[in-house]
Amino acid sequence: MSITVYYTSVSGSREVKQHQSEIFQFLDSKKIKYFAVDISASADVKEEMRKKAGNPSAMPPQVFNGDKYCGDYQKFFDAVEDGKPGAFFKL
Template identity: 40%
Template sequence: MSSIKVYYSCVTGSRQVRGGGRYELIDVSVSEGRLREMREKAGDAQAVPPQIRHGDEYCGDFEMLYQATENEEVSKFLKMTSKDKPV
């Protein structure tokens, strides 16, 4: 099972990821390499945190997550299958 990856920066403040799912927080403010990785994975040289991935799949940024939340499609946004969801 792959985990959700959230690229963020504690320097600009961050929103805490809550819930029972597995996730990894990656602080891009501590390493230029992490920032480059985040931008490469997002496919945007100007991308700013937060950016979200599920395993190797890019999910989107905060605005896209917000829209998914409004449309009640967070699981779809996070590309979660039934095996990824907590019981």
């Protein structure tokens, strides 16, 4: 199991920063190890994230467990609301 969160360190959007923060805080609070990959580091990384998500316009945060796509912030939020965050992260 290896959770990867694609995020951006240079988003001008307060909403994106908030969404990223919520996912990181959740993972930290549950002591779930993860890799944070900053897509602002290179266009190649952004393309990799979009290809893996199967969405040419996907925006961060995007979450994966190994090669399995977990979803974006909205799917994370819905899973937490439903009390099923473990299912979202495919744990």
